[in-house]
Amino acid sequence: MRFFPILLAASLLLAAPASAHDYQAGELHIIHPWARATPPGAPAGGGFVTIVNNGGADDRLLGVASPIAGRAELHSMEVTDGIMKMRPVPDGISIPAGQTVALEPGGYHIMFLDLTGPIEEGARVPLTLTFEKAGAVEVEMAVAPPGAPASAAGHDHGEAR
């Protein structure tokens, strides 16, 4: 990820929504929202995004919505002692001032339920992220293959820590 500082610097100069698939909402830099393509008939899907808070005040991701899903929830996931544990985070996810928070495979994810149809690889899917301070932000998710790990999502700059 040695190019990341350059990419970050370059992307910060762009107006929102930037062409390199990132978005600026006030002091929040929203990088590479993406979803996994779902297997045919899959009832649920997962989405991911990286959020950088360049401001001096904490913000909070309160909720998410997408026309592809009847419901979308924020979940945490961890594997401890070989056991996968997942739980909803109804109070949202804190985006502290000056910090980067990644919703990525193996960590937080957006859970899409009651899908209206399969999430298809290569498609662009609308997503609304609602923040406590930055308000509602409309973005588009890229769609990676089913089961794609973060590195296969197509945009390296999504791996920022």
Next chain:
Amino acid sequence: MRPRIVALVAGGAFALAATLTAFTMLVGSWAPQNGVRTTGVAAVGGPFTLTDETGRQVTEAELLGRPSVIFFGFTYCPDVCPTTLYEMSNLMERLGPKADRMNWVFVSVDWERDGPEEMRAYLQAFDERIRGFTGTKEQIDAITSAYKVFYERVPTGEGEGDYTINHTASVFLMDGKGGFVGTLGYGEDADTMLAKLERLAAGG
């Protein structure tokens, strides 16, 4: 509703106990106060009766004679299950023809929502050699108990179907006689996993 909650709690407690036992054995250490003795061979595996993705009944006998790679999950799983099945598909491709001489099985612990039809549709996205087994609650409890797999339902809302499932994310490697060989850990390096599968394919 009440008996159901009691059943869930009881099931959860049982699964937790089973997992603790399994974990103790898998790690190879043991806690004397629990009276668990290590024998050198973990008692993971055993008889089961389930239904495959075509609706046909299957038992442990069907897997004998070839090494097996078994993963427990569910189709509503947004992260670990598709990731694992995707990795498994990649490893099968790297194994080449050897993968043809092994059993690849995805067992759903979601006895309420997953049936043969759901499994058949879901598995279309992965290597076609991966089979999908489902069963009744009793059948799933039996195989998870035999394989020392932990699973518990976690409510996510008020609705009847609003739940997710915490479960053992390791992949079980079994030899052609149904004996436990080892596991592939979640997040383990792909080359390490491939080496383990090569050894399994070679007969141990």
